[in-house]
Amino acid sequence: MTLQFYCSDRDTQIFYIKKVLKEDGIILFKEKLLIPDQEQYQRNEDNKDKLFKSLYFSEEVIESKRLNALVKGKGLGVGQVDFETCVTAIKKHFKFVYLIWNCGNFYELAASDNELMISKFLEILPPPYMPDPFSTEKDLPRQL
Template structure:
């Protein structure tokens, strides 16, 4: 059995559970950090199909206060949420067995709840958050069928806890897909132990999706992309004072827990045979990794092309971060 005691202690001391806790609590409750208007979706960037139409409609109704803050803070993150959600639904339909999805630390768990609701039994999902405000938002529309919520930080959700909790017993044999959405960077730069712990929950042929903000080897380039985000996008939803306030309260601490894309690739090589970069918006990237090339190809074939203007993209998409071979063509 692996020893995670030092890792657990590290997590308990993390900014997410200590100095940043008031920010996350207030934002999740809607007491602060709310955008001037709800985040809007640019449908011109996404393919029109029945899955997208249904996902957009349900997702818009289920968004909580933290979702509205988050999706207004990262350029075209809402479009990426819709792109990933639709790909998960289509991937689930292609499988013989229901998909088990773990959405790791994703605030109100809106995306996981939405795909479970639309999937009608094809997707059983589990979301988690240490904030009770996010739990309240998750249950604001009643107990959702096929969607579950764990109130606590991700490192409290051990395999033993899942096995010994009646409502979570269905997940005891692992997940087919895990999504980590800007969670690790709120704890530490220790990606090795973070992934080593969470991968216990992933089936051997499962898929791990990472949405993270990465450092750049060139500090000037990193800051230029941040200015593009703040003044080219966030200014649509927040005042200049709000943007500066978050920079002072959160981002300067979060930067210390980010890693470079190259460093992330080196860590992922220790766990996965294949990993692709499938989305990029300034300093933010989506990575999709697996030890099953077939499942990875199947999932990525359901993934529409990146849905954002080219000026925000600084990477070739899709591109292979680890391993060799031809990147799957994105769905059109």
């Protein structure tokens, strides 16, 4: 998930990562992504703050993070991209791309050039845990 703290140029970032990945390797991407429906994005953020973060943090801490973490130009706001941009960049560099998990605005994707290796990986994955108020995807994993 650190890619979004550096810049939004997923193509260059993934190009570099692929150079150091073994030929039959699998890479996992976990990203907080923008989605076209801004109201849904905000509902996802509100659910996360009210139903999850409130169990561990005070309202003051939650509000401080809300005001600072996603501000354009700092924190996650430096390089957060939308779902399509992320998937397009991954697919440019890898033949097989799967969405394996989603919770609110967070997505986990698996990618590889080796169909057998990624198939074996997907076979041993347990069912994804996504509590109802946070999940927007139901049929996972799925190929993109």
